[in-house]
Structure formats: structure tokens, C-alpha cells
Amino acid sequence: MARSRPVVVGVDGSPPSVRAALWAGAEAVRTGLPLHLVLVDGTQADHTVDELTRRCRKAVPELVVTGEVTAGHPARELVRRSTDAQLLVVGSHGHGAFREVLLGSTSTSLAAHARCPVVVVRGEPRTTGPVVVGVDDSPGSRAALRHAFDHASHRRAELIAVQALPDAHFAANAYPTPDPREVRTRADLHLAEQLAGWCADYPDVAVHRDVANQHPVTALCRAAESAQLLVVGHRGRGGFTGLLLGSVAHGVLHHAPCPVAVVRTTS
DSSP states (O other): OOOOOOEEEEEOSSHHHHHHHHHHHHHHHHHTOOEEEEEESOTTHHHHHHHHHHHHHHHSTTOOEEEEEEOSOHHHHHHHHHTTOSEEEEESOOOGGGHHHHSTHHHHHHHHHOSSOEEEEOSSOOSSSOEEEEOOSSHHHHHHHHHHHHHHHHHTOOEEEEEEOOGGGGOTTOSSOOOHHHHHHHHHHHHHHHHHHHHHHOTTSOEEEEEESSOHHHHHHHHTTTOSEEEEESSOOGGGTTTTTSHHHHHHHHHOSSOEEEEOOOO
């Protein structure tokens, strides 16, 4: 029998990493997968991993969990383990060497280069509320939709699909000046077309469309105010271009009010 690909969580003993481990443990049980804790270059590493393993088992008794302490660069080690993982999870802040993974350009690199979906657990995770997904008709967006619909279905949650309209449609000097209502109607129709196949595959998921004439970070964070998960693709175009390469990446990964899943396209 093939060995299940685990949910891997990077930990360092900080409160955010504890929340990430507990979130990852619940997700592992939900998907029927084992949980694997990874600590890179930490102080009192063995004790930290043992304590987190105990806390995860106490919180979710049916969880199969293992732990590992290793040396190296945190992001590099986690990316390496993502090859054999179903999901890679980290907290939104940390301390010591692990802090590099969770703040600044290295967190963007981790999300960009991991070979599986990456979840950055922000704040106090919720077990209720909708799943929000960014849509832009790109391969990355389609991979994000698959992940978002699956999560919403298993959690029995509603799904909010957000599409940011191109700024050019509403530019004051556009000629001829487009009718905002017509632009929005066409965008909503296009969004519905992108969702149609997924809605057929997941008839149990209630879907709400949100066409926003806002910056993608603003639109996504607003829609995710009461969400349990925000899902975005690895790369996109249109409203989500450069999601993991510039200010939008930092905006979503560092300012979203809930855990953020970054899903890598396989095409």
C-alpha cells in the first residue's frame, strides 16, 4: 500500500507556529492524512517538537503525527519536503532562523517554489465562515478553484469567488468611455462561466460571485473578513498578475484576515 503524502508544517515553538500546527493537524484529519512537524535550526529543538506533537495529539486524538529536527536554511528545507507533501503549512510570524521564512521575500519564495499548496496561517483561525478564492481565468486560478471547492465541500462552507476588474475599464481618460454597468455585467457573466464546471462537480457548495472594481489585495481581504480560508493561485494575469512577485503578494500573504492558501498550478 502506498504511503500517504503528509501535511507538513514548519514549526519553531512560537505561538503562531503552534496555531499553524494545530490548524494543520485538523486539516490532516479532515483529509485522512498524517501530519509531519519540521523544525529547522531551533533552540531546544527536540523538546519543542515533542511538546508540539503532544499538543497536536491532545487536540486531535485520532491524528497520526511525527516530528523531525533538521539543520539547514528553513525555506530551502521546507521546499525540499514539499515534493513529498500534500500540503505545506507555516505560521504568519516566527522567531530565530524560522522568522526568515515567514516575513519578507523568503515567505514569497516559499509560496512560489513549493511543489504543493502552501497555507500561511494568520491570526486565530476560524472553523466557520466562507472560503474565498481569487479568480482570473489563468491556470493558477483554476488550480486555486479546485483547492477552494474541495476545502469548501469538506468543511460544508460557502464559497465566494472574487474577480478584480482591470483598472483600465474605469480609467477617466479611457476612450471611448465604457459603461461601468456593462463592464460589470460582462465580467460577472465571464466569472459565472469560469465557475460553471466546478459548480457542477461540487453541487453541495453554495457559490457567491463578487466582481470588484478594486485592487486585488483590497478586494480579497475585504471578502475574507469573516472567512476561514483565502485561496489564490501561484501565478495569474489580469487583476492578479504578479501575485507572488510584488506588492500584491505581500499584501495578501501579510494582510489577509484569515489563513491564506497559495496553490501552485500543475500546467
